[in-house]
Amino acid sequence: MNSQLIFSREEYKYRVKRTQQMMDHRGIETLLVMDPGGMNYLSGYDGWSFYVHQGVIISLNDEMPYWFGRKQDSNGARITTWLDEDHIRGYEDYYVQSRYTHTMRFVAGLFKFLGFEKKSLGLEMDGYWFNARMYQELRENLLSARLLDASNLVNWVKIIKSDVEIEYIRQASKICEKVMQTAVDNIEVGVMEKNVASMVTAAQIYGTDEYGGSSPAIFPIMPTAERTSTAHMTFHPDRRYQKNDVVILELAGSRYNYNAPLSRTMYLGEPPSDLRKVSDVVIKGLEDTLGFIKPGITAEAVEERWRSNLIGTGIEKPSRVGYSFGLNYVPDWGEHTVSLRPGDKTLLEPGMTIHFMPGIWLDTYGFECSEPILVTEKGCEKLIDFPEKLFIK
Amino acid sequence: MNSQLIFSREEYKYRVKRTQQMMDHRGIETLLVMDPGGMNYLSGYDGWSFYVHQGVIISLNDEMPYWFGRKQDSNGARITTWLDEDHIRGYEDYYVQSRYTHTMRFVAGLFKFLGFEKKSLGLEMDGYWFNARMYQELRENLLSARLLDASNLVNWVKIIKSDVEIEYIRQASKICEKVMQTAVDNIEVGVMEKNVASMVTAAQIYGTDEYGGSSPAIFPIMPTAERTSTAHMTFHPDRRYQKNDVVILELAGSRYNYNAPLSRTMYLGEPPSDLRKVSDVVIKGLEDTLGFIKPGITAEAVEERWRSNLIGTGIEKPSRVGYSFGLNYVPDWGEHTVSLRPGDKTLLEPGMTIHFMPGIWLDTYGFECSEPILVTEKGCEKLIDFPEKLFIK
Numbered sequence: 001m002n003s004q005l006i007f008s009r010e011e012y013k014y015r016v017k018r019t020q021q022m023m024d025h026r027g028i029e030t031l032l033v034m035d036p037g038g039m040n041y042l043s044g045y046d047g048w049s050f051y052v053h054q055g056v057i058i059s060l061n062d063e064m065p066y067w068f069g070r071k072q073d074s075n076g077a078r079i080t081t082w083l084d085e086d087h088i089r090g091y092e093d094y095y096v097q098s099r100y101t102h103t104m105r106f107v108a109g110l111f112k113f114l115g116f117e118k119k120s121l122g123l124e125m126d127g128y129w130f131n132a133r134m135y136q137e138l139r140e141n142l143l144s145a146r147l148l149d150a151s152n153l154v155n156w157v158k159i160i161k162s163d164v165e166i167e168y169i170r171q172a173s174k175i176c177e178k179v180m181q182t183a184v185d186n187i188e189v190g191v192m193e194k195n196v197a198s199m200v201t202a203a204q205i206y207g208t209d210e211y212g213g214s215s216p217a218i219f220p221i222m223p224t225a226e227r228t229s230t231a232h233m234t235f236h237p238d239r240r241y242q243k244n245d246v247v248i249l250e251l252a253g254s255r256y257n258y259n260a261p262l263s264r265t266m267y268l269g270e271p272p273s274d275l276r277k278v279s280d281v282v283i284k285g286l287e288d289t290l291g292f293i294k295p296g297i298t299a300e301a302v303e304e305r306w307r308s309n310l311i312g313t314g315i316e317k318p319s320r321v322g323y324s325f326g327l328n329y330v331p332d333w334g335e336h337t338v339s340l341r342p343g344d345k346t347l348l349e350p351g352m353t354i355h356f357m358p359g360i361w362l363d364t365y366g367f368e369c370s371e372p373i374l375v376t377e378k379g380c381e382k383l384i385d386f387p388e389k390l391f392i393k
Numbered sequence: 394m395n396s397q398l399i400f401s402r403e404e405y406k407y408r409v410k411r412t413q414q415m416m417d418h419r420g421i422e423t424l425l426v427m428d429p430g431g432m433n434y435l436s437g438y439d440g441w442s443f444y445v446h447q448g449v450i451i452s453l454n455d456e457m458p459y460w461f462g463r464k465q466d467s468n469g470a471r472i473t474t475w476l477d478e479d480h481i482r483g484y485e486d487y488y489v490q491s492r493y494t495h496t497m498r499f500v501a502g503l504f505k506f507l508g509f510e511k512k513s514l515g516l517e518m519d520g521y522w523f524n525a526r527m528y529q530e531l532r533e534n535l536l537s538a539r540l541l542d543a544s545n546l547v548n549w550v551k552i553i554k555s556d557v558e559i560e561y562i563r564q565a566s567k568i569c570e571k572v573m574q575t576a577v578d579n580i581e582v583g584v585m586e587k588n589v590a591s592m593v594t595a596a597q598i599y600g601t602d603e604y605g606g607s608s609p610a611i612f613p614i615m616p617t618a619e620r621t622s623t624a625h626m627t628f629h630p631d632r633r634y635q636k637n638d639v640v641i642l643e644l645a646g647s648r649y650n651y652n653a654p655l656s657r658t659m660y661l662g663e664p665p666s667d668l669r670k671v672s673d674v675v676i677k678g679l680e681d682t683l684g685f686i687k688p689g690i691t692a693e694a695v696e697e698r699w700r701s702n703l704i705g706t707g708i709e710k711p712s713r714v715g716y717s718f719g720l721n722y723v724p725d726w727g728e729h730t731v732s733l734r735p736g737d738k739t740l741l742e743p744g745m746t747i748h749f750m751p752g753i754w755l756d757t758y759g760f761e762c763s764e765p766i767l768v769t770e771k772g773c774e775k776l777i778d779f780p781e782k783l784f785i786k
Contacts, residue, residue, distance in 0.1 A: 212630025237605025
């Protein structure tokens with residue numbers, strides 16, 4: 001079938017080649033990829049089936065990944081991937097959440113069948129989707145394999161986006177502009193928070209008139225009042241916006257699971273002077289830092305430049321100020337590769353997409369104003385066109 | 394602060410006691426709970442911060458859990474949990490996705506500080522949120538601890554719902570009725586799939602006029618045509634509903650992260666006779682099986698009763714036909730405890746909530762009609778009131 005591919009087969013093959021290059025350099029002969037973003041990147045597979053165990057296997061000697069998953073999801077692989085029938089391997093339903101057997105026994109059997117049981121095997125040890133029991137089962141059932149840590153290996157491959165990927169991220173960015181505008185237009189004193197959250201999620205899925213959205217990897221973060229003093233709270237389902245609310249909005253558009261995130265802050269009433277001050281400092285520092293970004297500088301230098309803008313202002317920002325983003329499913333649109341913080345020696349390169357995210361959380365409220373950017377040949381480009389200011393109503 | 398608790402402190406304490414009872418019976422002195430549903434259940438903690446490492450720790454000797462997480466999320470713990478200040482432990486930002494240290498070193502340090510380093514320690518080895526690297530780090534940094542598998546321990550505690558929990562699930566069920574009605578009312582030949590998906594997500598968050606919804610643990614599953622031949626595909630962002638489409642709808646309402654799921658199937662046009670036949674067999678079998686459910690029978694007996702309805706029909710259903718559901722975050726509203734399938738010896742008890750889910754996936758399309766039920770003293774009760782039929786337009 002393979003009827004619903006969103007990239008050319010050549011692009012998928014090139015991604016596999018780049019993955020194999022990194023495997024080779026690390027001495028990994030076989031790679032088990034269970035992160036659904038990585039699975040999608042290499043095979044095209046798309047579906048909300050990652051709540052059961054599934055993955056793709058990359059061998060140095062095969063240009064095509066193997067997909068494995070629950071048999072009832074195999075047709076999803078036939079529809080959404082570029083893989084041939086003999087590279088799609090469904091397991092029986094009795095493996096699902098069993099107390100007596102384990103999916104990794106099926107996977108170990110597949111490795112043996114494919115002749116991989118004595119190879120070095122790369123595992124996403126520190127990922128969301130490879131748990132401790134999976135590791136134990138593979139260890140016990142592949143006694144001759146050398147198990148190596150390959151955490152984020154595919155994320156380091158996909159950190160450089162192709163032209164078509166950038167086009168999808170641009171589409172996600174257009175969706176994000178509409179999503180953020182929906183929030184800014186509808187938040188008002190007296191309105192239920194759930195009303196706005198409901199409109200925001202609808203705008204994420206509707207997308208634009210030209211193209212539909214997909215579900216972003218993080219649910220709309222849109223806390224109010226004291227809930228803005230912490231980083232990751234959503235709306236309150238039973239509360240109305242009140243006078244003197246601070247409202248933080250960290251929202252995304254998503255196209256084919258390519259995310260584009262953006263943060264802004266609103267104040268309902270006359271903002272206190274310290275919030276205005278934080279806003280001014282952050283926006284000035286944001287603009288200064290974006291002007292500094294270009295290929296060849298390190299991630300830590302970007303953070304250092306940002307921090308230099310805070311000197312003498314009394315404001316501190318003790319966490320990282322940005323990270324790589326792109327093709328991802330829940331629970332995170334971040335790629336866990338480059339972080340803008342002290343110690344990160346990654347050199348920025350054209351084709352990287354980075355969420356520059358200088359959030360400030362004080363004791364009683366927070367302020368966020370961020371920009372997703374594309375590193376270009378000569379500098380960087382904002383992917384989203386949305387006013388940088390403290391929104392006041 | 395603790396200003397936004399949705400259960401009484403007594404209810405949280407009772408949950409901890411029931412967890413300690415199960416720990417004691419398994420010889421576990423300290424339990425590390427990283428599943429966000431389990432964290433919420435025991436502490437009240439609610440936020441989209443589970444993309445970084447966080448958890449609660451239960452000791453046999455303390456009625457109050459310890460929360461740990463990223464320092465910038467600590468205020469979220471102060472706002473949403475019943476915990477005292479000295480039971481909230483934030484870690485510094487340099488632990489986040491670091492290549493040089495690991496959050497589990499912080500956790501190991503906390504265990505030592507609390508005097509737990511020689512205790513037996515229960516870990517969610519086969520959960521979504523406890524990865525292989527976490528296990529290795531704890532193993533290396535807690536050399537005197539005895540590490541035990543406590544996968545799903547909290548899920549087995551929360552399988553019996555309290556009166557207040559059942560009330561929230563009933564509210565989620567009312568939301569789900571509205572969500573499903575929104576889908577059924579708006580799906581029509583010529584309408585963009587994304588339009589309906591957008592309205593469905595909006596209805597999930599808006600909830601009812603009396604109470605707001607929350608984000609269900611699974612994104613709306615609403616495939617069409619060949620995409621219904623597999624179990625977990627969502628809408629197509631660029632496609633319109635077409636004549637002779639089969640449309641599967643697996644949708645949920647959610648209230649305070651208590652999910653209530655429901656499945657139905659639509660046909661746009663004159664349905665083929667084999668789809669009508671499948672529909673008749675499934676709905677008849679569903680009703681027969683629900684009439685059979687009562688406390689004291691086993692999970693496997695329910696599946697056997699269901700399967701007896703298929704004899705002579707030519708229809709096979711080789712996967713489990715139901716599972717426990719409740720308080721859960723992405724990626725799954727299922728509790729990974731009781732499964733309605735051969736071999737599951739769990740005795741049904743009053744207060745269990747089970748999604749009876751006899752989905753049939755044939756080569757070219759599927760059919761689903763499910764019911765979330767509450768096991769009562771004498772039988773079971775449907776939580777949702779929605780017609781059981783093949784919806785035809």
